[in-house]
Amino acid sequence: MGLGVGLIGSGYMGKCHALAWTSVATVFPDVERPRLVALADATPELAQQQALAFGFGRGTGDWRDLVADPAIHVISIAAPNQFHAEMAVAALEAGKHVWCEKPMATSLEDATRMRDAARRLGRTAILGYNYIQNPMIRLARAIIDEDRIGTVNHIRLEMDEDYMADPTERFYWKSEEASGYGALDDFAVHPLSLLSVLHGRITSVVADMAKPYAERPANDGGTRSVENHDIAQALFRTEAGASGVLMVNRSAWGRKGRIALQIFGSKGSILFDQERMNELQVYSTDDPIGLQGYRTLLAGPPHTPYRQFIPAPGHGLGFNELKVIECNELLQAISGSRNAHVIDFERGLEIERIVHATARSAQSRGWVDL
Amino acid sequence: MGLGVGLIGSGYMGKCHALAWTSVATVFPDVERPRLVALADATPELAQQQALAFGFGRGTGDWRDLVADPAIHVISIAAPNQFHAEMAVAALEAGKHVWCEKPMATSLEDATRMRDAARRLGRTAILGYNYIQNPMIRLARAIIDEDRIGTVNHIRLEMDEDYMADPTERFYWKSEEASGYGALDDFAVHPLSLLSVLHGRITSVVADMAKPYAERPANDGGTRSVENHDIAQALFRTEAGASGVLMVNRSAWGRKGRIALQIFGSKGSILFDQERMNELQVYSTDDPIGLQGYRTLLAGPPHTPYRQFIPAPGHGLGFNELKVIECNELLQAISGSRNAHVIDFERGLEIERIVHATARSAQSRGWVDL
């Protein structure tokens, strides 16, 4: 009998969690099928409807019901960011394992509280950094680990979308200061999670944040000042001695789900773009002179765990399937594996610290050490 | 209470069906969750193990158990091709709906028998042509239907993989004459299904089939003659007046899951490659002079039914998710929708006829009319 699952939130990422919980045992032969016990959402009606749609046993308007249910062993948190800390700490304290969507929390204090609870209570507590689960990202790590591109000395990270790019769209909560720094906490955590997995820690940063549009149309027919920043960018240095640049922009017309990496080493380099998530480009000076060039690798059975999804190469995984891989890693972690490929609350807090240091640098107009 | 499902076969495509049946109700809010009643495979042991893994109620070594089970309303056939006809006809005669993997059958007689049974018994009977379910292919159809590229006058279709490309690999059943023509029936049905959906019927064809390797290493240490063709190619004309070329190659080093379309019309053109399945390229002469060029469209919420999977654009669907879409279309067809986007046995038989006419042309060295 598999673990009992509770899911809080059934919107964008909640559905993604539900799909992962539903599919994980079909995809991974060693996984015992989880039981989808209960789903919580804002109202009982919505929760019941979504429980039915997603195949959960029951729905509830109160997430604390899940925390209190002994049939539930692990809780997926896909609720609005400001509730993450309270939910995660309560779940951990009730002895549940926690799978929490990123960003971890809306303040460093909350994130620290979550990390402390995870440490104290010894349960598995991970964050939903699904992009690290891409077989091509794992391949990138293997390429670096096997020293195929030598010592990494320069890194560029970009994440861009265009959902805030239209200046004629009405002001909504995403532009309120209360919702956070803007692109910095919306996006930066993603490339930073990749950096964490592929390279290591940032030690210092200098940053700038910008508003492409100072104001937006308001509901009352007038305009309203935009309170946070749709663009952020930072120069950084890493513990391992590399220099780098981080760029995020949620008002970048034409970009839909771009997360672009450029990683340069002493013997080669690696390129990746999430918009072509099934490809990785590698340049190696081991190739003969005159025959060196970026090699476009297509995801296939040699790239773990692609084979579990499709036995033929080049057929393509999707964004949602990264969550299925993540779910399997979570289950490995819960079952005690030391090699589970996850970002736990410990490492998640490090990522949050970089985000906040970046914001401080943008405010102070100077370098900030971490 | 959703429909009862039986699955025959739990290999490559069987797993793909299982994932689709598991996920379809989570993805599509209007779908009642199907009940995974039973799974059949070659032996009871394998079937029981796979039933457990895939979440089916029971496993059986005899597919006729599924046909006889009144709790099963629809049967997925993902068994070896030579059994399709017998299984499909038996299922239809037992009043089940049928979802059968392609190719339809290994002979035109069998395919005709299947079509006749579907006609006679009035059940929903469709084929697993999942590539037509790609939102970008549907977008291509919409672009053509809306006359954005004008009258289509020329089409090029390619499907290439490299799983037979290594001449040092041992002879196995795929190279036996008994397994079929080779690349022609392995591959050609896929681009032909896209042609059927996007353009219409082929009326005449002249073809050639080739063996890149005349023999292969045999198990006994000697060599064995290859009996069918890893490469096939044909020139064709269509009912709508277009000329075209069909090319398939299962020994094409470097190609992993390429299904490439080039569709030229009197006002523009469309390009597609399954290896980048989330992209479609469109050239339109409606764009201003000097600003005309191929536009790379990334799959997103405007492209039905992408939105059901992910609310954000450019995040990427995977190969397996096409099967989920297909499953939903099947359910729409079963519930009586006239607009279900499927290839039924009627149209499937047309595709088989083209395959066999192509083979005849390669043998007769002349044009063959359809």
Add this chain to the structure above:
Amino acid sequence: MGLGVGLIGSGYMGKCHALAWTSVATVFPDVERPRLVALADATPELAQQQALAFGFGRGTGDWRDLVADPAIHVISIAAPNQFHAEMAVAALEAGKHVWCEKPMATSLEDATRMRDAARRLGRTAILGYNYIQNPMIRLARAIIDEDRIGTVNHIRLEMDEDYMADPTERFYWKSEEASGYGALDDFAVHPLSLLSVLHGRITSVVADMAKPYAERPANDGGTRSVENHDIAQALFRTEAGASGVLMVNRSAWGRKGRIALQIFGSKGSILFDQERMNELQVYSTDDPIGLQGYRTLLAGPPHTPYRQFIPAPGHGLGFNELKVIECNELLQAISGSRNAHVIDFERGLEIERIVHATARSAQSRGWVDL
């Protein structure tokens, strides 16, 4: 003192020849600067104006003046195709070397006459197949010669542009039967020249030719029937045992200067597209499993003779510079080099034979042997 040069024709390709003659000695350090003696065009006025513009000593309305001028050692023929034979034979008979634009002639008889004259008179006589001069095509040949992709077993050749793609454009001489077969002789010679250099001879062919538009607007306000074919396609076999497809289309909206090659071998493959003429894609099974993919090579100093133009890699050569390379090869051939990389009248006639055999096949609706 360098060779004396005469140029017949100062349009599109005439200008391209003039640029090559002007630049060749600056680019290639071993080349003695040619003397631009005289230019001939349709009228004396035009010829004098163009001679001044292109830096030739004098202009003449009679191309026979060039043939008669003892100061001229080599004659560039960039006049309309129907005059090639007469001009080339006269020039050869006058003891000149000849550099003639392709296609060689408008009939097989004329082409044979040209070949015979070149044989008989022992002068250097080459055709302007500039695409073979691309360093990336030479690289492709080296890759094949060094057995990096093994034995070539399948080839696809495409050449497409869109200058005849607009059905609303008026009928003009390009659509007259007298101008030739259409796309077949406009385009096919280019990919066939590449095939000749990279692989070898075609031995049999089956073809189809198509008209995307049966008629076009005429000057008188009515319409006029199109007399030749904007689309041609053929299946072929080669002496070396490969199968292949040739596709040409001059009404392919969106294609501007596409000449695409796909060459598959027993150990790898090569892709090329003239629209990205500074790139070559190579797939090699010598790369480790899991790290195999198409490598995009950018033209640079290792790729002869790129270094003569630019010492830094990846900066890009242009179409016109291929003619400069060709000019240098012509000069090498004239000076007696056996290794000059050119298509002489002998090999040019072979290409013409393929074109005419293809046309015959399209008419007879059957395979034609060469």
Add this chain to the structure above:
Amino acid sequence: MGLGVGLIGSGYMGKCHALAWTSVATVFPDVERPRLVALADATPELAQQQALAFGFGRGTGDWRDLVADPAIHVISIAAPNQFHAEMAVAALEAGKHVWCEKPMATSLEDATRMRDAARRLGRTAILGYNYIQNPMIRLARAIIDEDRIGTVNHIRLEMDEDYMADPTERFYWKSEEASGYGALDDFAVHPLSLLSVLHGRITSVVADMAKPYAERPANDGGTRSVENHDIAQALFRTEAGASGVLMVNRSAWGRKGRIALQIFGSKGSILFDQERMNELQVYSTDDPIGLQGYRTLLAGPPHTPYRQFIPAPGHGLGFNELKVIECNELLQAISGSRNAHVIDFERGLEIERIVHATARSAQSRGWVDL
């Protein structure tokens, strides 16, 4: 009779100038053919040899000979950077027009002196910023000017090559402090010239410079400390209100001639990469919903002055041909045109100021205003 030309320096860029002077009148019909009067290089022997190779009337070991020659009206300076100022000022004072390679000079003082001389003496004095001459860059400017992407609010500039990427290569003068800042002055001027043309002035900058390799093998068998920086990166703000990032790296394995632009506006965006210099990518929100995507434009006759080189689209210009365009613009400027598309010493000095401000910021670890 055209202008008399003197050329100082016959290496990489000297040859490029020679080709431009040789070809410009053939390409551009309105240009009077320049007379290649004399070439100067380090020794008389080298100069005479190169004069012969490049078609100049004579060679000299003393560049002042050119300055003194009344038959020379314009002087190309392609000598080492530290001599630019002395040569340019002397030439201007002798009444010559000056075409000087970039970077302008090795110190801000020298660059200022050059600018002052150009102002004072009223001759045409331009810098060899050839990348701005690319028809696709001009197209980008037209797209911005025509408000097709709206108000530009974010810009990313990258220039990367790999000629310093190999850590096993011996220390040579490029790594000496005396040679300059490193990548910053080697590369940054190029993307900054594009920024100047496409957008406008930078007003503030914060920067970092990095050494991928602290030391390199020395000729004596030991190692030697690297004295400047192969990597530089900066955040910036512009007068027009945009934010941006500048990144340059001359040790970026795999990059050969990358100059990548990303320009985001309120209605669309533009992408460019010099490694595919005949392409421009444009995203426009004027396209219909569901049909928006980056359009890849291929250089062709609508993109001035492509048509002067080749009448057919998509055939491709090369790096050297940008210099021919620049030469024509220089001649237009000399003949008094106000619309010549050049970077004169005035604007060149602005670019130098940004370079030096960037270096100061990297040293002071803070923002620097311009």
